[in-house]
Amino acid sequence: MINHARLLGRFLRYVQIDTTAQDGSTTYPSSPGQLVLGKLLADELREMGLKGVEHDAHGLVWATVPATAKQQADRPLPVVAVNAHLDTSPETTGKNVKPHVIRNYAGGNIPLAGDASNTIRMADNPELSRLIGKTLITTDGTTLLGADDKAGVAVIMELVHTLIEHPQLPHGPVRILFTCDEEIGHGIDHVDLAKLGATVAYTLDGQGACEIDTETFSADLATVTVRGVNIHPSIGKGRMVNALRAAAVFIDRLPKTELSPESTDGRDGFLHPYTIEGGVAAVKVKVLLRDFDTEQLTTQADLLRKAAREVVAKIPGCQIDVHIAKQYRNMATGLAKEPRAVANAQEAFHRLKRECRLTIVRGGTDGSQLTERGLPTPNLSTGEHNPHSPLEWTCLEEMTAAVEHLVELVKVWAEK
Numbered sequence: 001m002i003n004h005a006r007l008l009g010r011f012l013r014y015v016q017i018d019t020t021a022q023d024g025s026t027t028y029p030s031s032p033g034q035l036v037l038g039k040l041l042a043d044e045l046r047e048m049g050l051k052g053v054e055h056d057a058h059g060l061v062w063a064t065v066p067a068t069a070k071q072q073a074d075r076p077l078p079v080v081a082v083n084a085h086l087d088t089s090p091e092t093t094g095k096n097v098k099p100h101v102i103r104n105y106a107g108g109n110i111p112l113a114g115d116a117s118n119t120i121r122m123a124d125n126p127e128l129s130r131l132i133g134k135t136l137i138t139t140d141g142t143t144l145l146g147a148d149d150k151a152g153v154a155v156i157m158e159l160v161h162t163l164i165e166h167p168q169l170p171h172g173p174v175r176i177l178f179t180c181d182e183e184i185g186h187g188i189d190h191v192d193l194a195k196l197g198a199t200v201a202y203t204l205d206g207q208g209a210c211e212i213d214t215e216t217f218s219a220d221l222a223t224v225t226v227r228g229v230n231i232h233p234s235i236g237k238g239r240m241v242n243a244l245r246a247a248a249v250f251i252d253r254l255p256k257t258e259l260s261p262e263s264t265d266g267r268d269g270f271l272h273p274y275t276i277e278g279g280v281a282a283v284k285v286k287v288l289l290r291d292f293d294t295e296q297l298t299t300q301a302d303l304l305r306k307a308a309r310e311v312v313a314k315i316p317g318c319q320i321d322v323h324i325a326k327q328y329r330n331m332a333t334g335l336a337k338e339p340r341a342v343a344n345a346q347e348a349f350h351r352l353k354r355e356c357r358l359t360i361v362r363g364g365t366d367g368s369q370l371t372e373r374g375l376p377t378p379n380l381s382t383g384e385h386n387p388h389s390p391l392e393w394t395c396l397e398e399m400t401a402a403v404e405h406l407v408e409l410v411k412v413w414a415e416k
């Protein structure tokens with residue numbers, strides 16, 4: 001039922017538009033390419049025959065596939081929203097992406113034509129051994145691919161086309177939402193939940209195939225400001241208090257062999273000092289606080305404050321302020337309030353006779369924030385591998401599987 005060639009064509013078209021998010025930009029979206037891709041998608045949705053397609057002032061694309069199922073007397077059909085983001089990560093350039101299609105993958109390492117130092121190795125990508133004979137898409141090694149999240153965009157566009165071509169498939173209203181600047185933490189800044197009007201949403205931004213991300217980290221950001229006393233070093237004796245030294249001692253007191261990204265995986269959280277700037281007078285250190293258990297963030301903040309007190313005691317004259325800002329919360333709490341969000345996604349896999357896994361994300365998704373705001377939003381696999389890297393690749397059959405799953409999922413929601 002899914003048109004493979006058309007899905008591949010879409011993906012290749014979308015990744016060649018540079019939508020790299022630009023951190024620190026003063027505009028929204030942060031880069032003009034996101035508007036170019038948004039307009040292209042809005043036009044394609046209109047060409048498919050959708051009415052009321054909107055490419056809004058912030059560059060978000062909104063559309064609805066009307067219901068085909070009969071409304072039951074006792075309840076309205078739930079509205080299912082599907083979301084993907086238009087931007088790509090600023091960590092690797094997305095300019096001049098030259099996608100390389102490998103048909104009937106024979107197995108083995110995949111050298112990338114544009115950069116001899118970049119090879120996709122089977123040893124680092126064990127999932128490749130399951131994909132022999134499939135169609136893979138890689139970069140030429142000089143850019144990222146942008147399957148994060150243009151695989152999600154292409155999957156959603158192909159879902160729409162499939163539903164329109166097969167009006168006999170019974171489903172409720174399906175809301176389409178493409179967002180901007182997810183990679184720099186602003187994916188849902190301009191998402192109005194009342195306007196979306198959905199019962200449930202799914203982000204199509206997950207790795208591999210057949211996974212449902214049902215938990216994310218809970219996250220806070222600590223900004224630690226260390227203040228010293230600056231004075232000309234020639235007369236510094238007994239008077240100078242060097243904030244750099246104090247900051248170095250502070251960072252040294254943070255856990256290293258536990259509670260750090262370098263030493264944890266699975267369900268274990270961490271404290272991650274990731275940026276430092278300043279001089280003798282003042283230094284700012286930013287620290288990520290992460291755990292699946294939201295209450296642990298308080299323990300982590302206490303640990304930072306304790307380290308700050310110890311440094312102040314050790315280096316007289318310095319001051320340290322620890323400021324904690326909330327970022328996002330584990331979606332598990334919000335998903336529990338609408339059990340159908342995950343159960344229906346599992347049921348759709350079950351009907352397709354596919355094994356699925358419930359997985360956890362050691363990070364956040366736009367779904368973490370949407371869920372916290374009251375819209376339950378698990379994340380679904382969409383064929384992403386090695387995101388944010390020149391070694392990024394995707395698999396056409398995994399993208400196709402994601403479309404098939406969505407078709408089944410909207411049918412399940414019309415029934416349950």
Ligand SMILES: [Zn+2]
Nearest residue numbers: 085148149205
């Ligand atoms: Zn993404």
